[in-house]
Amino acid sequence: MKAWLSRLSADLKNPPASPAELARFELDHALPGTAYTLDPVPALGEGYCIRRRSDSSVIISGGPTGLLYGAYALILRMLSGEGIPDVLESAPRYPLRMINCWDNADGSVERGYSGRSLFFEGGRLSYDPFRMRELGRLLASVGLNVLCINNVNVHDPAQQLLENMLPEAAALADLFRPFGVRLMFSVDFSQPMRHGVSSADPLDPAVRAWWKAAAERVYQAIPDLAGFLVKADSEGRPGPFTYGRNHADGANMLAEAVRPFGGVIVWRCFVYNCRQDWRDTKTDRPKAAWEHYAFLDGKFAENVILQVKHGPFDFQVREPVSPLLLGMKQTNLAMELQLAQEYTGHQIDLYTMIPMWRELFDEIPENNIMSLAAVSNLGRDENYTGHPLAAVNLYTYGLLAWDPAMEAESAVSRWVRLTYAFDPDQERTLTALLLSSRRTYEKYTAPLGIGWMITPHDHYGPNPSGYEYDLWGTYHKANRDAIGIDRTAAGTGFLLQYPESLRKKYEDPETCPDLLLLFYHRLPYSFRMKDGRTLVQRIYDDHFEGKKETEAMAEILEALPFPDPDREIILSRMELQKRNAREWCDIINTFFRRLSGVDDLHGRVIYD
C-alpha cells in the first residue's frame, strides 16, 4: 500500500463485495489482535460510533459506509499511536466530499504533476484494477466519497462516458462502490449536438428531452452516480450564454434530468472574460463570479450545487475568500480547492495547503457552504502524488472535508506519523516544516497578494510581467512609482461585493492584512507597512527570507531518515525547489529595484 496507508496489507487482490466486507478485511489485517464487532445502524449513514468494551474489544456501529469509515478511523488511530477514547462518535460535516480529476481521455492530465491519468489512455478508459482498489482505500480512509474521473474541460472523446464508454464506466463504478466512492462525470454542455439535436439551448424541448434520456440511460448503468459536473461558458466551453439563457436556466435543465435518480448537478462558477483587453481598466476579473451568479441566488433547483473556487481569481498562493462564498444564502454552494499544485510549485516545491484552508474556513460562516470539492493531485506515478510529501494535501483535505474544525497541526502530524516511522523529534520537525512550507513558497513568489507573476501557461517559475499585456485580466500595472489595482469603491469596486465588516477591514490599507495589501490596493513603493518598513523593503525582505528558508528546509530534509524511494525523490525535487526559490527571489527583487530604484537596506545582492 502507498502513502499514509503503507502499513496496511497490500493483499486486497479482489474487489470486496461491500464496505462492511472491506472494513473486516482491513481490521483483520491491520489489527490482528483486536476483537471487534460491526454493528450496522443504517440511520447513521456515513457516521459511526466506536465503543471500547471493558474486555478491550471494540464495537463499531455505523451506516453502510459508516462502518467502513469507523474501521479506518480505528485502524489509523491505532497505527498512528494516537489510540481512541472509550467512545468515538463521528459523522461528516459535508455530504459530498469530492475529488475532481482533470484527466483527459487521451491519458494526459491537465495541470497534472504525478504522471499520466490513472483512468484513461488512448481515448478510452484504461486502468489497473489493483491501483483502483488502492486508490479506493486511500479515498475511503479519509472519507472522500465522490470521484469525478474526467476533466471539466471535456475534450473529445470524453463525452463517450455517457455514450459507448458507459458500460466500462459502470464497471469502474462497481469497482469503487465498496469503498464508499461514487463516480461523477464532467459533461459537455453542448453534448446533445453530437447527436443531431440542433442546439444546446436549455429551454429547447429537444435539448431537455435529450438530457432526460441520457440521464435515464446513464443511471440505469450506474444507479448511484453522484451526478454531473459542468464547466459552462468558461474559457471557451459551450454554455447557456450562446442561447441568451442564464446559468440557472442551464443548471436547472440538467438538474431536472438527473433528479429522478437522486443525482446532483455541480455547476462551476469559474466564469470570466478570458479575452480581456489589457487597456480596459473597467473590467476587473475578480468581480466576474459575483456578477454572473449573485443575482441568481434562490433561482437554482434543489439538486444544483454551485462550485465556487475559494478565491476570486484562480488558486493563487494568497487570495481573499471569494465574496460569492459569503453571499448566495439561498443557494447550495460547494467550495473548490486545488490539490494539484498548478500555481503552487507543481509538486516540485513543497506546499502544504492546510494552513491556507484553515484561513478560509475561519472566514466562511459555518452554513454558507454545503459541500467541498478539490482538484485532484493524483496520477499514475508509483506514489500517486508525484512528490511523496504532496500526499499530505490529499490526506488533510479528506480530514477537513469530514470535519472542517480540524486543526492544521494535528492533521499534518497524524499524516506524518502514519506515513513515516520517525521518532517524535523527527515527526515534530517534519510537521513544522510542512506547516511552514506554504508561507515560504509565498515569500519567494508573488508578493503580498499581487499574484500572477508566474510563467504564463506553464505556471511554474517567475515572470513578473508575463501576464501584464495578456488577455487574462490579471494585471499589476507596476510603474516606477507604484504597483497594484485599486479594488476599493474608488477603484474597480470589487470590495463592494463583500459584507460590510470585511469590506471595511480590507478597504483601508491601514487595517488590511499586509499579506493581502496588493490584492486590494495600488500602493507606492514607499508605502509604510504596519511595522514601519516600506513596501519595497518588505518585498525584498520576504524574498530573501523565502530563499533562505528553502535552503534551511533542504538541510532538514537531508537529515531526516526518509526511506527510499521517497528520500531520492524528496531530495532531488528539493534541489529543483532551491533553484526555483533563487530564481524567484532574484528576479522579483531585481524587478522591483529596476522599477523603484530603491536599494536593499541591508545591502544584500540585488542584481541589475
Add this chain to the structure above:
Amino acid sequence: MKAWLSRLSADLKNPPASPAELARFELDHALPGTAYTLDPVPALGEGYCIRRRSDSSVIISGGPTGLLYGAYALILRMLSGEGIPDVLESAPRYPLRMINCWDNADGSVERGYSGRSLFFEGGRLSYDPFRMRELGRLLASVGLNVLCINNVNVHDPAQQLLENMLPEAAALADLFRPFGVRLMFSVDFSQPMRHGVSSADPLDPAVRAWWKAAAERVYQAIPDLAGFLVKADSEGRPGPFTYGRNHADGANMLAEAVRPFGGVIVWRCFVYNCRQDWRDTKTDRPKAAWEHYAFLDGKFAENVILQVKHGPFDFQVREPVSPLLLGMKQTNLAMELQLAQEYTGHQIDLYTMIPMWRELFDEIPENNIMSLAAVSNLGRDENYTGHPLAAVNLYTYGLLAWDPAMEAESAVSRWVRLTYAFDPDQERTLTALLLSSRRTYEKYTAPLGIGWMITPHDHYGPNPSGYEYDLWGTYHKANRDAIGIDRTAAGTGFLLQYPESLRKKYEDPETCPDLLLLFYHRLPYSFRMKDGRTLVQRIYDDHFEGKKETEAMAEILEALPFPDPDREIILSRMELQKRNAREWCDIINTFFRRLSGVDDLHGRVIYD
C-alpha cells in the same frame, strides 16, 4: 504557375531532360513569336550572353545552366515590359545561391508560415512532383541553385536521408537537376553513433571512416549533391565540443569525406551559450560567433564554407552586420539571411527585406563572402509563401544572390510588374509600399536596435520583458532611468570585434546611427537624439508613426486591384497586421512610460 511566374505556361507536365530543354519549353510558350537560338558555350558555366540580331531574333549563349538562366532573363524582361539591350551579358556573383529549408521529416516546418513541408510528411519524403517542377522553375528563374531540403536541427528520422531514404532523395535530386538546382542535406554530427560507432569525435578514425563511406554511398546515388549543411554545438545539437575538438576539426573531417566528390561542407556559425544566467553580465551573446570562430581563420579546408548569420544575434529587425563577416579573410564565408519571417511578422505583417539586405551589402567589402544562403519561406500553401506579397523576398533574394549590386527599387518593381497586371501608378504605389514595409514594421516593434521585445518562443507580437530573465542572452535591463547594454570597450567589449572605422563610428552615441543606438549603448530615457528629441520621445514617435503607417498601408492595399485569391489573403492578413501594430505600439509605449514616467509631448494616448 504561381507567384511571379504567373504568366508562364503551367503545362510542364513532365520533368524536362536538361536545362536546355527546359529553356526551350519556356521560350516556346512564353515568347511564342520570338525566334531564338541556344548556343552552348560550356566555359560560360552559369553565365549567359543574350544578343539580339538585326532580324530581332535572339541568340542565347551560355554554359549548361547559363542557357536556362539566359532564357529566364529574356522571358522575364520581356514579360515585365523592361525589354533587353542589344547585348546582355551576365554571370552570378556567387557560385552557391542557397535556400535552407527548415523542414522536418514529420512534415512540420520550423519557423514555417506557409503551411506544411513541400518535401516531407509522416517521417518520409512525400511530395507532389508537379509542385516540385513549379518550385524548380521559381528557383531557376531567379538563379537559385542549391536547395537544402531538411532542417538544420536534424530531428529523427531525417538522418535517413543518408540511409534508407537515399533512393527516394536521389529521385528528388533527379527531378530538380534540369532546373539547375542541386540538393543539399543537413546532417546530424552524431550520425555515426546511430550505426554502432562509439563516438562522433572528428579525430576518431572510426568516425572518419564512417563519414567517408557515407559520403561515397550518398554521392553514388546523387553525384551532384551540393554537400552537407551542419549545425553543430548549437542549441543542443551534437558537435565537436563534446570531444574537446574545435569546429575546424569537425568541419574538416566532413570536408575530407565529401572532397573526392566535389562536395562542400556548409558549417553554420550560430554557436552561443543558450543556457545563460541572466545575472551574468560578463557573457554577451553577440560576441559568441567571433569568439568561437575568429581564431580559426585559415584553418578550414578549401571545401568548407562557414555560414554566418547576417547579424550577431538572430535575424532581429535591426542588427549591425556580424563582425565575423568583416574578419576571417582566409576563410570561405557565406552570409545567411532569413526569408522566413520568424521575428519579422510571420508572413502576416508585411516585411520586404531587400532594403535591409542592401544595407548589409553596402557594409561588407566585396570579396569577404563567397556565397549566400537564406532560410526558406516556402511551404505547401497554394501560393508557396503564405502571404502572396512575401514572394517578393524569395524573388529579390535570388536577384541579389546573382548580383549583389542590384538596387532595391528596381528589384521590387520588377517583381510587382511580373506578378500583377497593374497600371504604372499602381505599380509605383505597391513598390513604394513594399519598400517602406520594413521600416514601418521596425517602427512599431522593438526600438532602435534593442531587439527581442517579442513573445518568447512564438516570436510574433510584443512582450517587452519576455526574454529578460530567460536563458537566451538577450537582455535589455531596462530600469526606471535607462535601457540597453553597453557594448563598447567600457562595457562588454563586443565593439572591439569590429574594424577600427566601424568601431569608432558605433562607440560614440553621437556618431552611432540612431537606429542602432540601443544595440550598442545603455542610455537614459532623457538622452538627446541628433534631432534634439529625447530617447523616450523618439520611441513614442516611432511607435505612433508605425501604427499610423500600417493603417495607411491597409488603405492603399484595399484600393489596389489585386486578383483573387491574393486580394482576400492580403486584406485579411492586413487586418491582423493592423491589430498587431496597435498592440505593439500601445504596449511598447506603455512599457516605456511606466518605466520613465515621461508623458508624450504631443498628448497622444499612452495607456497606464
